[in-house]
Amino acid sequence: MRFVASFVLLFSLLFVNSSVSFADDITGIALEEEMRAMVSQGVVQGYPDGRYRPNEQVTRGQFATFVARALQLPEVKGTVAFSDVSPSSKLADGIYKASAAGLVEGYHDGSFGINDPITREQMALMIDRVFGYLGIPAQPASLASFTDVSNLSSVAKLAIAHNVYYNIIRGIPNEDGVSFRFDPKAEATRAHAAAFLYRLLDVWAEQMPEMAYQIGVIEKGELIVWPKRYATFDQAEAALTNPSSQVIVQGAKIVKMASGHAIAQPAPGKSTTTVYNADLSASLTYVAPNTEMKYLEADEEKVKVQIADTVGYVKQTDVLLVPTALLQGRSYYKVENGTLVHVIYNTTSNTYVSYVYGKAPSFMQEGQKYYSWNGDVFYNGSGQLVGTAYQYFNVLPLRTKTNYTADELNRFVAAYRAASPLKELGAAFKQAEEKYQVNALYLLAHAILESNWGLSELAQTKNNLFGIKAYDSDPLRSAASFASFAECIDYMAKTVVAGQYANPGNWRYNGAVLGDKSVGFNIRYASDPYWGQKIAGWMYQADKFLGGKDFGQYMVMATNTDSVNVRLQPAVVPPVWYEYKQANTPVAVIGKTPKQPDGYEWYEIVPDLPATGSAYIRGDLLSPLPVAK
Numbered sequence: 001m002r003f004v005a006s007f008v009l010l011f012s013l014l015f016v017n018s019s020v021s022f023a024d025d026i027t028g029i030a031l032e033e034e035m036r037a038m039v040s041q042g043v044v045q046g047y048p049d050g051r052y053r054p055n056e057q058v059t060r061g062q063f064a065t066f067v068a069r070a071l072q073l074p075e076v077k078g079t080v081a082f083s084d085v086s087p088s089s090k091l092a093d094g095i096y097k098a099s100a101a102g103l104v105e106g107y108h109d110g111s112f113g114i115n116d117p118i119t120r121e122q123m124a125l126m127i128d129r130v131f132g133y134l135g136i137p138a139q140p141a142s143l144a145s146f147t148d149v150s151n152l153s154s155v156a157k158l159a160i161a162h163n164v165y166y167n168i169i170r171g172i173p174n175e176d177g178v179s180f181r182f183d184p185k186a187e188a189t190r191a192h193a194a195a196f197l198y199r200l201l202d203v204w205a206e207q208m209p210e211m212a213y214q215i216g217v218i219e220k221g222e223l224i225v226w227p228k229r230y231a232t233f234d235q236a237e238a239a240l241t242n243p244s245s246q247v248i249v250q251g252a253k254i255v256k257m258a259s260g261h262a263i264a265q266p267a268p269g270k271s272t273t274t275v276y277n278a279d280l281s282a283s284l285t286y287v288a289p290n291t292e293m294k295y296l297e298a299d300e301e302k303v304k305v306q307i308a309d310t311v312g313y314v315k316q317t318d319v320l321l322v323p324t325a326l327l328q329g330r331s332y333y334k335v336e337n338g339t340l341v342h343v344i345y346n347t348t349s350n351t352y353v354s355y356v357y358g359k360a361p362s363f364m365q366e367g368q369k370y371y372s373w374n375g376d377v378f379y380n381g382s383g384q385l386v387g388t389a390y391q392y393f394n395v396l397p398l399r400t401k402t403n404y405t406a407d408e409l410n411r412f413v414a415a416y417r418a419a420s421p422l423k424e425l426g427a428a429f430k431q432a433e434e435k436y437q438v439n440a441l442y443l444l445a446h447a448i449l450e451s452n453w454g455l456s457e458l459a460q461t462k463n464n465l466f467g468i469k470a471y472d473s474d475p476l477r478s479a480a481s482f483a484s485f486a487e488c489i490d491y492m493a494k495t496v497v498a499g500q501y502a503n504p505g506n507w508r509y510n511g512a513v514l515g516d517k518s519v520g521f522n523i524r525y526a527s528d529p530y531w532g533q534k535i536a537g538w539m540y541q542a543d544k545f546l547g548g549k550d551f552g553q554y555m556v557m558a559t560n561t562d563s564v565n566v567r568l569q570p571a572v573v574p575p576v577w578y579e580y581k582q583a584n585t586p587v588a589v590i591g592k593t594p595k596q597p598d599g600y601e602w603y604e605i606v607p608d609l610p611a612t613g614s615a616y617i618r619g620d621l622l623s624p625l626p627v628a629k
Helices: 032-040 060-071 092-100 120-134 154-165 190-207 233-239 406-416 426-436 440-451 457-462 485-501 531-545
Strands: 213-219 222-225 246-250 253-256 260-264 273-276 283-287 292-298 302-307 310-315 319-323 332-336 339-346 351-359 377-379 385-388 555-559 564-567 576-580 586-592 602-605 615-618 622-624
Touching: 032 190, 032 233, 060 092, 060 120, 060 190, 120 154, 120 190, 213 233, 222 246, 233 246, 233 253, 253 292, 253 319, 273 302, 283 310, 292 319, 302 319, 351 531, 406 426, 406 440, 406 531, 426 440, 426 485, 440 485, 440 531
Parallel strands: none
Antiparallel strands: 213 222, 213 246, 246 253, 260 292, 260 319, 273 283, 273 310, 292 302, 302 310, 332 339, 339 351, 377 385, 555 586, 555 622, 564 576, 564 615, 586 602, 602 615
């Protein structure tokens, strides 16, 4: 079955829907409803004087254009050369599209007859080709009662029979009240053309209900779907009378709503949902199934969402839209004994799980629920801003060093999980820190999360503590194997962290911090949007158990603009050592210079590349991060 590419792949129309005044020349005509619908969807457009001329004869060029707009035919490469169709003509684009789709033909002399009035017979032939193009079953009606079709070609008679069957182009009763005429050579009006296309789209919607759109309304916590079907998203959108409470539904799936959550639900055969840029040409990040994202808006093809501070687009096929009024639950943050706990809601199972994120901000109270899309900016249940606070270990650059010894790291593990093999690996974590400038406390916390304290099947069978190469599609089989835990730790620090995610020269780099789906490792390392927060939570718990020697040891600031250069000396002179490409990338500050001859103070930072010397950023390019204390 063939479908119109942009009809089914759901591209947005390039025209602007017209606003129709009820004092126009459509009001009161016999086909007002049909023509007004086609005008509102941009299929039939008005003249410069604001009139629509419903009774004016419609030309072949105009009708081809109407068809192209109604079906949202795709762009074509190259054109069909009709001798009377100038590429500069306003109708050329529609004619070329309809011709490329096989819906219209020219005359034998090479012309199209762009200005020739179109007959009812020619319309029937064009619409019959649309049936085949859309995959609508060709059902013929009997023409035995028609008195003026016997001399037509067999092709024309069959096209008319199909149109009559679907009640698109109807017969005209004769005076005897029994027979009909089709008037095949009669010239159609613009109102006729609008009515025929209006009915055609209705037939398509009824014949292909799984592809059709409907309007739904939310009443008393239930979604009530109205029976009327629309062939295109634009038709349904134009039919919305109260967008704040109505939704657009395709089959059993909501595809547009006023507000709510977009829940990641990858299409069959996919393990994750990708968040793209606006034209879906480049991946920004990816998320695991059931990930909550903030819904912003939607069209036929894609949904605009927010995940952490990243605003991007997901395909309609990879997401479930849940209006605010239909939410059964949602994730939230709460305070327990001075710690910040994140409680995550699973839409599929209607269950909650939680983890410790870090230190509770001072503006939060126990017994309250707080909501945040990024774990930093928090709102109460009424949607009012409560405060902003970053978690120290989530934004701490991982090129820093922990103050804890190997024995202290082992002591923490032994106290929390006596059976864990990690309790004997403190030395391996510290050696990796020394060799590759990768924080040992982070490495331990990462191993705790990824390997269930070294007790997971992956850890026990492959000595893989970090899920290295354990891809979402088949994690156990795809994961790398190591000769020992120590070898795995060394590989992780050297190759994965220092060589890739914390290396400004690597494509995976987005700042040397755990971060989230907007900054740091978490953008590309894990589909779990809270992977970085969970590891930060274990760093916090270990630090708290061992005496708090790491918390707040570095002043963490963030870039306040894109493209911030790091230099080897406090001056704007070559060379630029490396660059922070995006704003709000955290850095660890270890000092500040007096005002230099260039008029700026400079911050000395812990660099994201190994260095024997110092690294500097101009003072006006960094801003403090409000860290929870």
